[in-house]
Amino acid sequence: MCYSAQIHSDYRKMVREVGAIMDLKAFAKLWLQQNGLERKKIPKALIDTLRPDLPPEVAQAMDAMLAQDEQDWQQELFKQSKRKADNERKLAAKHTKTAETEVGRASRKVDQLKGWIADLHRTELKPRDWQFYPQWWVPVLIREGDGYVVRPMRYQLRQPGKPASSDFTRTGQMSGTYNARRDNLERYWRHQFGYTHGLMVVNTFFENVEGPDRKNVRLQFRPKTGEPMLVACLWANWTDPEGKEPDMPCFAAITDEPEPEVAAAGHDRTIINIKPEHLEAWLNPDPQRLDALYAIFDDKRHPYYEHRKAA
Numbered sequence: 068m069c070y071s072a073q074i075h076s077d078y079r080k081m082v083r084e085v086g087a088i089m090d091l092k093a094f095a096k097l098w099l100q101q102n103g104l105e106r107k108k109i110p111k112a113l114i115d116t117l118r119p120d121l122p123p124e125v126a127q128a129m130d131a132m133l134a135q136d137e138q139d140w141q142q143e144l145f146k147q148s149k150r151k152a153d154n155e156r157k158l159a160a161k162h163t164k165t166a167e168t169e170v171g172r173a174s175r176k177v178d179q180l181k182g183w184i185a186d187l188h189r190t191e192l193k194p195r196d197w198q199f200y201p202q203w204w205v206p207v208l209i210r211e212g213d214g215y216v217v218r219p220m221r222y223q224l225r226q227p228g229k230p231a232s233s234d235f236t237r238t239g240q241m242s243g244t245y246n247a248r249r250d251n252l253e254r255y256w257r258h259q260f261g262y263t264h265g266l267m268v269v270n271t272f273f274e275n276v277e278g279p280d281r282k283n284v285r286l287q288f289r290p291k292t293g294e295p296m297l298v299a300c301l302w303a304n305w306t307d308p309e310g311k312e313p314d315m316p317c318f319a320a321i322t323d324e325p326e327p328e329v330a331a332a333g334h335d336r337t338i339i340n341i342k343p344e345h346l347e348a349w350l351n352p353d354p355q356r357l358d359a360l361y362a363i364f365d366d367k368r369h370p371y372y373e374h375r376k377a378a
Contacts, residue, residue, distance in 0.1 A: 298320050
């Protein structure tokens with residue numbers, strides 16, 4: 068399963084080559100959705116690169132929201148700094164496990180808050196600014212009418228007709244519907260496979276594997292060739308049957324049996340990286356010709372996926 072990935076930083080070049088239109092209205096709507104709460108699940112790089120193209124009123128609203136974020140974080144930073152100092156004084160007078168734990172927790176929170184505040188003012192983008200996770204919003208290329216459009220979609224497909232609670236299992240864990248297994252496309256994903264296809268462009272992806280000591284290890288995979296990956300996706304537009312939540316375009320990345328080097332690293336799935344010459348056929352599916360779609364998978368790209376332990 069692809070638990071996390073990084074959007075291809077030169078996404079616009081690819082968009083121009085395909086002749087797609089960036090749906091700026093959809094991005095602007097997302098920025099302000101639910102009083103701007105969804106912005107916390109949008110990669111910083113996506114916000115920074117698209118902001119100059121958005122209407123002035125949207126950019127101004129966004130600036131106001133970010134200013135409020137900074138104010139809230141500064142207040143919390145003061146609170147956590149005081150918490151740390153108070154417990155350091157207690158430790159100086161008498162060592163206790165409680166005070167030691169409190170200092171550690173407060174220190175980590177202080178570092179986190181300082182990092183968030185610094186990121187707000189940082190203009191030079193870093194690779195991690197392109198990273199996203201399940202339930203984050205990602206630009207996805209889809210077919211619309213006679214052309215192509217890039218639209219923000221949530222990375223976890225919620226099947227139309229299902230309640231919002233379907234995003235999670237009965238035990239409260241996030242369900243795995245951000246990925247669609249190839250061997251399940253004609254069952255669980257039958258309403259999307261052959262009908263609503265998308266494409267996500269990423270540079271690298273991350274997976275959780277079990278290390279030698281049975282502890283979780285996070286690995287970063289990247290094609291040795293350095294080429295961006297064209298990830299086959301399925302998408303849907305979820306609408307709330309009760310009308311309480313806004314419409315939500317959402318998608319899942321399709322995964323297949325692992326490439327040998329990915330399996331050797333300890334993971335059992337790999338996203339399907341299609342060849343550029345199959346892009347048009349993938350985005351214009353014929354539900355009566357599923358065999359042609361499987362043929363695209365069989366002819367997928369096999370770059371050697373180098374890996375390293377993620378920071």
